[in-house]
Amino acid sequence: MHLALFLIFAAVALAGAANLLLQKHPINAALSLIVVMSSLAVLYLLLGAEFLAIAQIIVYAGAIMVLFTFVIMLLNEGVEEKTHGSRVAKLLGFPAVTVFLALIASIILSSETHLGKVIIGESITTTQDLSAVLFRDLLLPFEITSVLILIAILGAVALARKDEQ
Amino acid sequence: MDTQIISLILLAPLVGAILVALVPDRGKLPAWVALATTVVTFLFTLHLPAHFHYGQAGFQFESDCLWLPSPAIHYHVGVDGLSLWLIVLAGLLGPIGVLASWNSIRDRRKTFYSLFLIQQTAMIGVFVALDLMLYYGFWELSLIPMAILIAMYGRTQSDPGGPKAALRFFLFTFIPSAPLLVALLWLYAKTHTFDFTTLQQAIASGTIPAGPLCWLSLAFLFAFAVKVPVFPLHGWLTDVFAEAPVAMAMVVAGKLGLYSLIRFHVGLFPVQARAAAPWLLVLAVIGILYGALLALVQKDFWRLLAYGTLSSLSFCVLGIYGFTLSGLDGSVYQTLNEGIIGAALFVLFGLIYERFGTSQISVYGGLASKTPALAATFTIASLALIGLPMLNGFVGEFLVLSSTFAGASRTLAVIATAGVILSAAYMLQLIQRVFLGPISDIASNLEDHDRDFDLDFRERLVLWPLAVLMLVMGLAPALWLRAIEPAVQPASLPAQVHAARPTPPVSAQLVVSGGQQ
């Protein structure tokens, strides 16, 4: 069952990512990204991270991607154009990317013996577990994040707002 | 007083520079301040020969205090016979430079004089620094005012003239100092000191393997040779001579590079310097001939002067790398001569240029009848350059040539002598074409003006002391040589032999021989 779930959702995630690369229209790309994110949420569940799974949906799918679609709709961005630059990027980029993937994969595979196994339901992290660490050991990062959010708000206002003459 | 005098000499122009920057830019006020500063500085420098213990090797007026503990950099300055007269010369050129720029610098006087004064500090600093890092600091610092002033006051009006010359000058002299710095850093890594004497001993005691030493000496040599310049590294010289303000051009050539060669290349790496000597001798001789020949065919007197300078500086190099006592004496003496004669010629060319607005030799002619004093002074300086006996140029050239003949190589000495003859040719030809010969349009035009085109008071004040100095130095070289000789003596000995092998002092012989001719 675990295997089946993993395979299904990994496949969905990969398909979504591939679709993101192949789709010409940004809104389709955005939707495929949502698919990737949602299937990742399921994978998180399999890994025992229930809070994250839901946070993934709420934050990524529910907030960030909504913002993306909103902007796509606002700007009415059309189909991507094929340009010279993209061909160059493909020619140069693919070998580099392949090499990169090969490197990372070999790192992971070489350390496979040291890594554990995932057993479903074996170690479930509850929200309490999370908050025990978050609000004690990692209190400072948590508080500092508020500055980050504040900056983002300020920046969004300063950049996106139309100035009156 | 004796320990602080050098610091005073260094500080005086710097303070002057700040003063110049602060005074209001009204009329000639900055010039006056600068003049006062340079005169004061010159007076300070005179303290040195007055209280110098002649005949004594080693550094005097030393002052040494820690600047930074790690890396250990000291403010360590001192004077020996080698640098003594160079410092005085630098002090002397200060007021002369200011006076020479009196009328020719018309705008941005403040900038000009501050930079000029900073340049003076840097130059004197090079001569007195005994900590290699401090030395390097002054060495680099001396580039900046020069480059900026060349760019600001480029003489030719062709558009990129000044800036181009400034860039050339800077890059030619800055890039070689990169290996020099690496060499210094490497030395420091090995010995943990930048102190000149400590390093000298460390190298002499053989703590550093020969392979790296060879590279180090090459790095030093390269940096200094460009600055002298030694033949094929002279690319910047002509441009700078053609573009730089007179006051700056007369301080730039020769002195710094030659001093550094003797002090740091020969002084720190005697063995390696001897190994490189044959090459340098050949280059020097090529430089003498090449410079003289090119000077002969120049149409522009700045360029003529540049090639002439190349030729006569090569004499100094020839003397240094013969490694005879008299040759080294001669080189140092010739360096001083070059400073004085060069300054005089620069001022002269400068004021001719200022009066007539061109440096094309062909448009001049027959000036002597209109400007007799100018012509006379010019002739004296030219003869000094050529090496006429009784003038200072003779002493230096004679010492160098005779020592080369006796010590290094007869062939080279003979070829170099040909260079002397050529120098006579180009200088005399110049005098003939500018001051004598048919009266040119320029000379004939002079009568239309009421102005007196001969030397005015200020110019006489500059030139005549120089002329007198040429004469005195030609007649009584021992006055100078007695300080120089003990300082260069160690360099003349083979590096392995440290036991002093007494040689009869050259100065004693020379008084006789000089007097006879």
Place this chain on the structure above:
Amino acid sequence: MIPSSWYLILSAVLFTMGVAGFLIKRSLITVFMSIELMLNAVNLSFVTFAHDWHAVKGQIFVFFVMMVAAAEAAVGLAIIIAIFRTRQTLNVDQIDLMKF
């Protein structure tokens, strides 16, 4: 029961696809989405490692990455809107006022 490395490989592949997207996509928005894909892939790695080590910190890291991603999205999209206002295009190849 499956090995953790499967999850990690999936994460690596997704990350690489994100990198590829960053390189080949031609619209600013989709380029930005590729970056989001990369971040998601990293998150998967974090969660897997957190599971491996039974360390909650890994999960919290993901939580923070999400917050940062949200902040970045706000700012990034604001910039994109600003660029659209001045240039009327989002094509990467036409955003080329400055070159070398």
Place this chain on the structure above:
Amino acid sequence: MSIWLFLLLSLVKAVLVTIVFLMGVAYTVLLERKLVGRIQNRWGPNRVGPFGLLQPLVDGAKSFLKEDMIPSGVYKPLYLLAPLISLGCALLSIAVVPFGGPMTWHGMRIFAISDINFGLLFLLGVTSVGVYGIALAGWSSNNKYSLLGSMRSSAQMVSYELALGLSLVGVVLRTGSLRLSDIVSMQTVHGIASWNIFGGGQFFAFFIYLIAAFAETNRSPFDLVEAESELTGGYNTEYSSMKFAMFFMAEYGNMITVGCVATMLFLGGWSSPLGDLIPPPQNIIIQALVPLFWFVAKVFCFLFLYIWVRGTLPRFRYDQLMSFGWKYLLPLAMLNIVGTSLWLAIRP
């Protein structure tokens, strides 16, 4: 218990709940028409069946049977997908709602499809995804009114989602759990006195939730998304027949869900207002049905409120809506969190 039995039972529960839920939706529509009619001093539907009770069925049949038109300018994949997302999200959220007492059979709760640890978060998650339905519908319709409507909706829903989520934090703080059944059991003991809205001190939170929920479901007075007078129906202008009906069902489904959430979080869920004062009945059937009754009754009250508001209040202006959400509601929600946590901290 074998996994197959688990799957089978879950499926049965899901099907049953879905059917009941959809029926509920249909009758909520009727309820609204009736009530609004009464408020406006008219009768509302009363022709089909007794008191018009069969009206929803006929409406449904009509929607099924009408010609399914797809305008030529639309972006088809998303145009078709959008109503599915809307309805799907609406149906999904009911999955975690415990609508009856904590009775179990073979270790499984009977009156909840699934009672998960993070039920409340799940609800929020589903709600947040629900935006896509409307947003994509408007955009893919290729119609300016639709687009405007959907832009409004995404901005509005994202904005109010914040206040909505924050208003629930107080309750979570008090309970210390995100599991919906835990939240409800927390409020069962002393009846109305232990309900979060009163005993829990979440009175303000309830009102913030109420307002945010109205906006979240695009209901009057925040129904700018479909504001007929401005946008001729907004995002669903280009939709007809079954697809239109799906949006319609989604909207009313969301209303019910919101009512369920309010009930669970603030109004004591399935517990009776009198709490444990009345001893539980002996009969197992009655014991099961009484909580169900309370739950449905409370949801009904909430729906009534919904409709009442719609019948009485005028629509907001768009800028008023936004500034109200950001400038008043959000700070209030935050204040509520601060207050609640202070109270919890000081309380012995």
Place this chain on the structure above:
Amino acid sequence: MNPVPDLYRILPEVVLTITGVLVMLLDAAMPKTSRRRVLGWVAAFGTVAALYASLLQLNLPAGTAYYGTVQTDGFSIFFHVLICAIVLVALLVSLDTFPRNNQHTGEFYALITFGAVGMVLMTSAVELLLVFIALEISSITTYILAGYRKTSGKGVEAAIKYFLLGSFATGFLLYGIALIFGATGTTQITEIALRIPGAQSQALVLGGLALMLVGILFKVSAAPFHVWTPDVYEGSPTPVVALMSTAPKAAAFALLIRVLWGAFPTLHSVWVPILWVVAVLSMTVGNIAALRQENVKRMLAYSSIAHAGYLLAAFAGAGTASITAIAFYTAAYAAMNVGIFAAITLASGYDDSLPLIQDFRGLLHRAPVLAGLLLFFLISLVGIPFTGGFFAKFLSFSTAVNGGAFWLAIIGLLNSGLAAGYYLRFAVTIAQPPVANPPELPTYRVGIAVAVGIVLAAGATLILGIAPGHILDAATSAAHSFPAAISSTLP
């Protein structure tokens, strides 16, 4: 157990945050029509207070706070003071040159102040999570500030390029952190160092190190991760460039030291060669590209890439000497770069009215004091003795030579010879006599703020060159915050 209240350990950050919030509140409270210049003063005073708070931390014993997420030691204080000083100068310069009619003045100053929070926190964080957040605060602030000329095509273009490439690099950094976490099970820097020798999978450690390096090297704009730099510098408002070419970079270098010496001292032999290559690449690429630039800010951008290379050369050194050199170089680089951009701001204005090198022709004749300052900073950038630039380069290369990277020093010095070419071209253009119809200079009233700012920068550059003793001592004590560095210095 811990005698120092935790709050003291983050006092500068707290002060800056409060200042930022205060600026925002004042901005909201002020009437719409009133001038908002006073907000800049508030921010500046806040920064001074933060600087003072950092100095107060000198009295604390070195140690961590907030459960080992943040550490105050000589190192963090050095960079705190440095960054606060940079931010102060940048603020002072902006005060007089920021356009009066800009509608986002309050946000501008608040953003700078908040950005400073992230930057200072980057230098004291010892928990990768906090590092990440701080890094993002600093980056996002700079993305926004880069796009502040939002009506100019170049301005927003700079912002989007910076943003996309920066986020891309963040992805790599994160992946690196993830792998390190996977290898060691922790994200606390000192813990990582303890656990790495016993880590079961060294491959993961190495992969993580490499990916993290990519991320951080991007932030310091070292080649080959430098492509964003010239465009961003060209497009951003000049006072902002003064800030972002120095402060975030200083913080990023501090982070690099913190990560490499704090978490990976045992892998010294691995990262030194990598940084060797990157250093050589950076200087060479930077200098060669700078030689052919016509735009002043682009030229300085490439020059800053080259400087990153010189700085990275110091990593080849051994132990504390290396860290000392890096810290000192960072300070000197910051002083001269913030100074030169301040001077350029004054000469060419917030909106770049003199974008090209040629436009500066004759400045020495037209505005001698300003041009003199410009020349001074250029001289320092060249690395002429008696300026901070020289001394920094000297330290960097001497530590490299000491560490055995002899060729690196030679390449570096040859490069600085090459670099002299373009600096001098600019300097010479400034010194050249002016053309007949020179372009209009923007008319900024040189107020007290900008004067103080530029004099601070020039004074720092000079002092770093003439009497670097105290700062060198501070840098040395900063270096002694790393036990691993100390033990590797000892024979």
